[in-house]
Amino acid sequence: MPTIKTVAFIGLGVMGYPMAGHLAKQGLTTRVYNRTASKAEAWVNDYGGSAHPTPRDAASGADLVLLCVGNDDDVRDVTTGENGVLHAMGNGSFLVDHTTASADLALELDAACRERGVAFIDAPVSGGQQGAENGALTVMCGGQQAHFDTVEPLLAHYARAVTLMGGASSGQLTKMVNQICIAGLVQGLAEGLHFAEQAGLDQQRVIDVVSKGAAGSWQMENRHKTMIADEYEHGFAVDWMRKDLAICLAQARRFDATLPTTALVDQFYADVQRQGGGRWDTSSLLKRLRKAQ
Template sequence: MKVAFIGLGVMGYPMAGHLAKANIDVCVYNRSHEKALAWQAEFGGSVATTPALAAQGCDLVFCCVGNDDDVRQVTLGENGILAGMPQGSIFVDHTTASAELARELASVALTHGQYFLDAPVSGGQAGAENGVLTVMCGGDAATFAKAQPVMDAYARFSQLMGPVGSGQLAKMVNQICIAGVVQGLAEGFNFAEKVGLDPKALVETISKGAAGSWQMENRYQTMFAGEYDFGFAVDWMRKDLGIAFSEADKHDVALPMTKMVDGFYQEIQENGGNRWDTSSLISRFKK
């Protein structure tokens, strides 16, 4: 099997590395060619100078870039992924983007005799590095069945959510839920500090009950310490929430709590915390 991976950011770099470690022939492309050469030096494989060249002769092509515009840039046109992929191959987009874009790309791929899955991931940089991401897919069952065993190289769980676009819709729900959980932790932990509770004893106790969550167990120490220079950036979260708001407007769905938290994230951006982890919501109470 030969695959390509387009986009070697904090997520794509380790994800492509797990594919190489699984003894899969991987060709990579990155807008910064030096990053692609660094990946090759670490994992082997090959490097291409355009997405189309990377996709040539591949059974699957994976992509993980920034937003809708970035996906279109590497996918469409004579140098794009779809121009280079052979007929019958599968394009798997791991970018968190709009459901509308997913449907657009699936339609274009179909005219080329190719297949498409929208497959955003959850688990962050640590999940990518440790190969334990969760993948939410949109597409048809036969295409998913072919791609799933390959995605297992970097995912601990993947699920077909429905037709094309359903993966992106599921990711929107994921981010809506995270926003509420992290704001709840920020308020709860701030309350705990003000009333003098021991953070470790507190989390050891309540994490075993109904309040427990991944965010609690993995972020409580840094939230209490006021450390945010890592993880899933506020800028990325606001981009993702913006996609959810646009979709919600189409369906007349109210997201009052999420919009409130998005406003809090905007405050953090305005105070220079653009690249802070999303758990930095608690910083609003530490002034």
Template sequence: MAKVAFVGLGVMGYPMAGHLAAKGHDVTVYNRSTSKAEAWVKAHKGNKANTPRSAAEGAEIVFCCVGNDDDLRSVVLGENGIFAGMTPGAVLVDHTTASADVARELDGIAREQGLHFIDAPVSGGQAGAENGVLTVMCGGEQTSFDRIKPVADCFSRAVTLMGPVGSGQLTKMVNQIAIAGLVQGLSEAMNFGQKANLDMAKVIDVISKGAAGSWQMENRGSTMCEGKFDFGFAVDWMRKDLGICFEEAQRNGARLPVTHLIDQFYAQVQGRGGKRWDTSSLVHLLQND
């Protein structure tokens, strides 16, 4: 069993850290909101730190899951940051969905300090985190990956090394681009079926078994038809992720015409008050045009 730290106890980090503790690892947590860290310790019998630095002290592996590039820098760098507390040879595993640039930046700083860094964004949403079945896409060195994989397996069904640092974030961008297109297509299909007065429960049951089937259809099809969106992966978060995709596409020359259009649709959902609605709320624009 490893001595580990987990920084960032949001909807993803809280259950992920819980799985580490449940599997017998010695877990110290830090969260900007102290009350959430205290609640986690009460539930999982781990330890609470007052700064990212103190959380990282003595840890073999430090896991981190925060909001964006700036949030990540704020908890990693500086005199109270994660790097300041890590012991040479320790590994920082960042589960934040962030840019490939910040991953490479932090990797360079880590190397200067005798530390190791892996960018490891996840897919599977809050339910995947709570059930311990996340998909983790990693960028980093093979030796560091081999060290962290058995521990990350505690909250994952697949932990895969995609290439050098930054590759995990780039893979997550591919994931988000694919999801955006899938959700828009599913929204149009569900709305069409409703307009045609079909029994949508039967429709979803039938077509989910064929070529149209997807995770989105099985997990969001029925709630989309019912107009329920007060759960899941927020529109605000999706737009943040797509913004990262667009910045990277400008650099690598990839064209994302459909993704840009869907991002505009998400902006319309935000305008309707749906900033925290699930991404499947794209169908709301069609059901209430």
């Protein structure tokens, strides 16, 4: 398998910043780019490596380029745009996209990479900022087995599970399943806590009991305390969740898949946005119910 010694990481948000840090801590030569240059400079101060003025500059000479940006248009800008990484990547190098984006984009990038002799893996992640910081993300990959086998050991530096789901776009399709499931779970947790509050029960004691049974979930374990305290200035933002659910719903229409709960929860998140909660954590669905009283 090819030896990867130099990596470039494009996008240093709440996820990318610690993910790139884990790579640098493993002794890899790490080149970074961020749209806000001061963030890249801060990363270099924390981890070493080097900051670069464009994605193209960061990718120059890199064996592996990783992306973690906002949406489909952002990915296109940093890959095939005027200063995109593909203009600098050489034959035999690897491109891994950690952005949660559309399946169409994954197929588009796979084709663009094939033309240049670049191996492509779509690899969206789950686990949130805490998972990124603790190196405990779940990574869902789409691409060729041989390419996956080369990059998997590096992705494992910030993940507890890295799994190849199939060919190109399979990672993105699996991430859609993840977001569909989360939408229903968070709404159910919000309704349960709301019901407990209205019934005059001690919400914490309720969670202590039901979390030990079939109702338990990651969302319940990690979000119930802040939900009870009506605190939402943390975690995965409602704006980003609505972006993800729009991708899910659009893809479902193509498959003729019926997602009534997902569509309904998406509209509940629209209500939260109208409350001014676009940057609140997705668990703010409870705040919507409290406001409806």
